[in-house]
Amino acid sequence: MGKVITVAMHKGGVGKTSFVTNLVGAIARKDKNKRILVIDMDAQGNVGRSFGKPVGKYENGLDDLFLGTKNISECIYKLFGNVDILPVTPEMAFLELKLFVEMQKTKRPLSILDDELGYIKDDYDYIFIDTPPTLNFIVGNALKVSDGVLIPFEPEPFGVDGLVRIIKVLDYYRKELSIDVEVLGVVGLRVTPYKTHSKNMSLARKACEKAKIKMFDSAISRTVRYSDAVDKQNLPATLTKINQKQKDPVIDYFVLLDEMIKEGVL
Numbered sequence: 001m002g003k004v005i006t007v008a009m010h011k012g013g014v015g016k017t018s019f020v021t022n023l024v025g026a027i028a029r030k031d032k033n034k035r036i037l038v039i040d041m042d043a044q045g046n047v048g049r050s051f052g053k054p055v056g057k058y059e060n061g062l063d064d065l066f067l068g069t070k071n072i073s074e075c076i077y078k079l080f081g082n083v084d085i086l087p088v089t090p091e092m093a094f095l096e097l098k099l100f101v102e103m104q105k106t107k108r109p110l111s112i113l114d115d116e117l118g119y120i121k122d123d124y125d126y127i128f129i130d131t132p133p134t135l136n137f138i139v140g141n142a143l144k145v146s147d148g149v150l151i152p153f154e155p156e157p158f159g160v161d162g163l164v165r166i167i168k169v170l171d172y173y174r175k176e177l178s179i180d181v182e183v184l185g186v187v188g189l190r191v192t193p194y195k196t197h198s199k200n201m202s203l204a205r206k207a208c209e210k211a212k213i214k215m216f217d218s219a220i221s222r223t224v225r226y227s228d229a230v231d232k233q234n235l236p237a238t239l240t241k242i243n244q245k246q247k248d249p250v251i252d253y254f255v256l257l258d259e260m261i262k263e264g265v266l
């Protein structure tokens, strides 16, 4: 049965989507037989856009699933190789408003995705869910169905506060909503060797230690390589040509992947 992993951090632009797409790229590159589904939960549709598929390219999507107008197999499309996508359509932007009205009729609002994924979970080794920078009830659906959460952390000022906050919110989901969600780990993203970043990385490690959460030793360094790959090649950088000799920074993802496998996270 597929392991479901949500990537969440309620801060915009920290690299969540880039992290999901590059990690999926690294897994697929390492083992072409792994069957992976990527679920896009963000109306921006940046998962598809990272592969040159703009919002509007797909007829059906997650929004149809939540509204009950399509079943899950009608909302899944091939992305590349053994990797599929459950995208969003332009209607995703109106989903919360529509559901606010519909919600009166739904008895289990946090289980909509859980119920649907049950039909297809066996078809995949991994299911990754990319989330918007909020922790709304749609993300609550992701947490409900997930085996664990990966939290990207950018070591900028206020970043540690954000990390502590998301850990608290996850505690709330666990205690008040009986959503048993495990934090699989925190990953440093867009990290530079500069002093502020080193300081914030070590503050984050301390916060994780206190909360008994794993922070991976490997981190992803800051480089234009990621935006360049999407911009010029319509691909996550981990799926582009990698220059081993010149220490391509994208190798970070493969080092992280090895650590995740070694730690039993993947």
Ligand SMILES: Nc1ncnc2c1ncn2[C@@H]1O[C@H](COP(=O)(O)OP(=O)(O)OP(=O)(O)O)[C@@H](O)[C@H]1O
Pocket (backbone or CB within 6 Å): 011, 012, 013, 014, 015, 016, 017, 018, 019, 042, 044, 046, 131, 132, 133, 189, 190, 191, 220, 221, 222, 223, 224, 226, 227, 228, 230
């Ligand atoms: N390691 C990195 N170094 C430098 N830039 C990066 C890195 N990872 C991602 N980026 C870039 O940072 C920008 C924001 O990344 P991304 O869209 O993944 O963030 P996000 O958290 O998903 O944003 P949102 O909250 O809007 O969904 C993108 O242009 C992306 O290419």
Ligand SMILES: [Mg+2]
Pocket (backbone or CB within 6 Å): 016, 017, 018, 042, 046, 130, 131, 132
């Ligand atoms: Mg995003």
